[in-house]
Amino acid sequence: MPETRSPQRPSNGPAPHTVALAPAELRALDRAHVWHPYGPMPGRREPLVVESASGVRLRLAEPAHGRTELVDGMSSWWSAVHGYNHPVLNEAARDQLDRMSHVMFGGLTHEPAVRLAARLVEITPEPLRHVFLADSGSVSVEVAVKMCFQYWRSLGRPAKRRLLTWRGGYHGDTWQPMSVCDPEGGMHDLWSGALPRQVFADAPPDGFDAEPDPGYVRRLRDLVARHADELAAVIVEPVVQGAGGMRFHSPAYLRVLREACDTNDVLLVFDEIATGFGRTGKLFAAEHAGVSPDVMCVGKALTGGYLTMAATLCTSRVAEGISRGDVPVLAHGPTFMGNPLAAAVANASVDLLLGQDWEREVKRIGTGLEDGLAAAARIPGVVDVRVLGAIGVVQLDHEVDMEAATRAAVSEGVWLRPFRDLVYTMPPYVTGDDDVARICRAVCAAAREG
Numbered sequence: 001m002p003e004t005r006s007p008q009r010p011s012n013g014p015a016p017h018t019v020a021l022a023p024a025e026l027r028a029l030d031r032a033h034v035w036h037p038y039g040p041m042p043g044r045r046e047p048l049v050v051e052s053a054s055g056v057r058l059r060l061a062e063p064a065h066g067r068t069e070l071v072d073g074m075s076s077w078w079s080a081v082h083g084y085n086h087p088v089l090n091e092a093a094r095d096q097l098d099r100m101s102h103v104m105f106g107g108l109t110h111e112p113a114v115r116l117a118a119r120l121v122e123i124t125p126e127p128l129r130h131v132f133l134a135d136s137g138s139v140s141v142e143v144a145v146k147m148c149f150q151y152w153r154s155l156g157r158p159a160k161r162r163l164l165t166w167r168g169g170y171h172g173d174t175w176q177p178m179s180v181c182d183p184e185g186g187m188h189d190l191w192s193g194a195l196p197r198q199v200f201a202d203a204p205p206d207g208f209d210a211e212p213d214p215g216y217v218r219r220l221r222d223l224v225a226r227h228a229d230e231l232a233a234v235i236v237e238p239v240v241q242g243a244g245g246m247r248f249h250s251p252a253y254l255r256v257l258r259e260a261c262d263t264n265d266v267l268l269v270f271d272e273i274a275t276g277f278g279r280t281g282k283l284f285a286a287e288h289a290g291v292s293p294d295v296m297c298v299g300k301a302l303t304g305g306y307l308t309m310a311a312t313l314c315t316s317r318v319a320e321g322i323s324r325g326d327v328p329v330l331a332h333g334p335t336f337m338g339n340p341l342a343a344a345v346a347n348a349s350v351d352l353l354l355g356q357d358w359e360r361e362v363k364r365i366g367t368g369l370e371d372g373l374a375a376a377a378r379i380p381g382v383v384d385v386r387v388l389g390a391i392g393v394v395q396l397d398h399e400v401d402m403e404a405a406t407r408a409a410v411s412e413g414v415w416l417r418p419f420r421d422l423v424y425t426m427p428p429y430v431t432g433d434d435d436v437a438r439i440c441r442a443v444c445a446a447a448r449e450g
């Protein structure tokens with residue numbers, strides 16, 4: 001066999017991509033060229049430049065409001081549950097990097113992906129059994145929807161091609177997920193005609209501990225029954241609606257949905273992309289209700305916030321249904337499907353989580369949030385303070401002034417990212433008690449100033 005050519009290194013000086021940009025230069029390039037989430041172009045606000053991160057701290061390239069280090073109150077949007085630069089996850093990534101960072105998944109397979117799929121089946125509710133490894137949460141929701149549509153098509157019921165959800169949800173930013181996001185928060189007006197039109201129930205009544213509202217239960221049941229002939233699936237975030245409004249609801253409504261779906265031949269999809277891996281106090285939020293979905297999405301904390309990966313799990317009933325059709329395959333296959341690097345880190349992250357008393361840590365943080373956020377209830381303009389698992393939310397009676405709220409949090413040495421009328425936090429599970437208290441002071445300051 002001919003030898004492969006040895007990799008070449010540039011010989012004269014360091015490679016251009018290794019030369020650090022001065023922060024001012026970096027910000028100028030960022031402003032000129034780079035989109036940020038939900039941002040205008042060019043950007044109107046100056047993002048902070050993060051140089052590195054370790055534990056629960058983000059290190060800034062230059063001081064902001066007197067701080068060069070910020071405690072991360074966001075877990076990088078629910079994902080970095082073990083904090084940053086974790087030695088175990090770093091080692092898993094390095095180890096896998098030395099074998100291969102990627103290889104195509106068509107016709108090939110590898111241990112990190114197989115191990116991960118088997119592990120997910122083991123830890124998620126029965127009878128979820130088959131796993132599609134996607135490259136982001138939104139794609140995993142697209143795959144979930146495709147599975148449901150195709151299931152009914154294969155069973156000779158192609159008219160079942162709509163979705164039902166409740167208002168106040170968030171399922172991602174590609175088209176099918178967007179169509180089941182809250183119609184106002186998801187700006188459906190902007191896309192009327194382009195977005196698939198789905199069936200919306202009212203948002204579930206507030207309160208994890210609240211008694212289920214019989215009127216709401218009846219309306220929910222009726223709506224599923226009335227649209228049964230055209231519904232492929234009901235899709236919801238169980239127990240916690242995240243980016244759609246940070247609202248908590250009674251698990252009883254999930255049992256109502258399970259029953260209504262069974263009675264009316266409709267599949268049930270749980271989007272656990274935000275709630276999965278312990279955030280709400282159970283490993284998966286479905287466990288609060290004791291019900292299993294037919295299809296379930298996980299993402300965000302799956303890789304401990306290291307790399308982008310998500311998964312869609314389904315039951316054998318769904319998989320076998322699809323396989324009985326005239327097109328017996330699931331026609332979906334992202335280029336980076338099953339990415340070995342992400343899968344290896346995900347395996348290490350799941351091991352790390354389950355190898356510790358994560359329930360105690362989530363409870364500890366929840367208690368810290370309850371103690372520290374109690375004071376927020378007395379701040380003028382605050383209408384609600386709520387905590388579930390390791391999630392703390394302060395709701396205002398007005399839209400947050402992002403600039404002022406961010407400045408207040410950063411001055412306290414904390415990174416927060418409020419939205420709409422919400423200042424909220426979901427700290428990494430490794431956050432110490434002092435840092436949880438600091439995060440709470442920052443949430444209160446942001447609520448006061450914002």
Ligand SMILES: *Cc1c(COP(=O)(O)O)cnc(C)c1O
Pocket residue numbers: 136137138139141170171172173237242243271272273274275299300310
């Ligand atoms: C974040 C999120 C998504 C989308 O995941 P991406 O990885 O951002 O595409 C979908 N559903 C829920 C519940 C989420 O929180």
